Amino acid sequence: MEKFPVVDMKNLNTEEKASTMEIIKDACENWGFFELVNHGISIELMDTVEKLTKENYKKLMEQRFKEMVASKGLEFPQSEINDLDWESTFFLRHLPNSNISEIPDLDDHYRNVMKEFAMELEKLAELLLDLLCENLGLEKGYLKKVFHGSKGPNFGTKVSNYPPCPKPELIKGLRAHTDAGGIILLFQDDKVGGLQLLKDGQWIDVPPMHHSIVINLGDQLEVISNGKYKSVMHRVIAQTDGNRMSIASFYNPGNDAVIFPAPTLVKELDETSQVYPKFVFDDYMKLYADLKFQAKEPRFEAMKVMESNIPTTTT
Structure with missing residues (x-):
């Protein structure tokens, strides 16, 4: 079995930078x-985020989740359930406008800690985008500029808990999907696993590591890289014991950002090689809302049909 790729970012400032960039590229x-x-995100901050997130679940969400399970008769399902996920979630929006102050029931300390954590993740996301530019041979800032649109990127966090599940073979924590957006930064539980990705036809565990940040690529980076980089199917397997925490932050293009393969990456092949469409990000998200748990390729095909609606003056 191939070893799951782990990137030690301190090596980017040493003579090991080239080999570290190669790990990222691969x-x-x-x-x-x-x-x-x-x-670069402090361990103290991460520990506080984890502590407060778990306390918030216990205080505000655990009982609601149990009531939902009871209302849907999910305590002991008899057959496979394919239309919902065994998770308790809420969403925080950071950019272009924050809604953290509007989320009900969160205490002020937790709000402030999540704001601080989001600022650190935003900086890390933008650093990573520039590292991807370097590996792709794109000018520094290219991805950030494409993501910007007219009002800046969309950046938000999905805070999830995956409680103990009596029948994990019949109901997924989160059904298999690729992420629609740009770059995803995940702070996951280091004791309770369950996240898996599909590689070469096999489901592979994403190893829980203390104080790590898991990165995965969304559909938009596959399009912009003209298929050099891939978004991959992933899922969460529910566990019979242990409550898995997952804090996934999505650094996505702005709603009106126009997404298309970087011209230099198309020219590298030949003029007929471009297989990815050009589209407005918000149009893609509207389509994705109904097709999240299906293959991404038909979504790309559907976007090709809409290409003629995009002004030719857009670059």
Whole structure:
């Protein structure tokens, strides 16, 4: 079994930079996932985020989840359930406008800690985008500029808990999908696993590591890289015991950002090689809302049909 790619970011400032960039390149091309250590976000902050997130679940969400399970008769399902996920979630929006102050029931300390964590993740996302530019041979800032649109990128966090599940063979924690957006930064539980990615037809565990940040690539980076980088199917397997925490932050293009393969990456092949469409990100998201748990290729095909609606003056 190939070893899951782990990137030690402190090596980017040493003579090991070239080999570290090669690990990132291989991960983007062949895994769609990698795990960061020494990423610059303080351990103290991460520990506080974890503590407060778990306390918030216990205080506000655990009982609601149990009531939902009871109302849907999910305590002991008899057959496979394919239309919902065994997870308890809420969403925080950071950019272009924050909604953290509007989320009900969160205490002020937790709000402030999540704001601080989001700022650190935003910086890390933008650093990673420039590292991807370097590996792709794109000018520094290219991806950030494409993502910007007219109002800046969309950046938000899905805070999830995956409680103990009596029948994990019949109901997924989260059904298999690729992520629609740009670059995803995940702070996951280091004791309770369950996240898996599909590689070469096999489901592979994403190893829980203390204080790491898991990175995966969304559909938009596959399009912009003209298929050099891939978004991959992943899922969460529910566990019979242990409550898995998952804090996934999505650094995505702005709603009106126009997404298309980087011209230099198309020319590298030949003029007929472009297989990915040009589209407005918000149009893709509207389509994705109904097709999240299906293959991505038909989504790309559907976007090709809409290409003629995009002004030719857009570059």
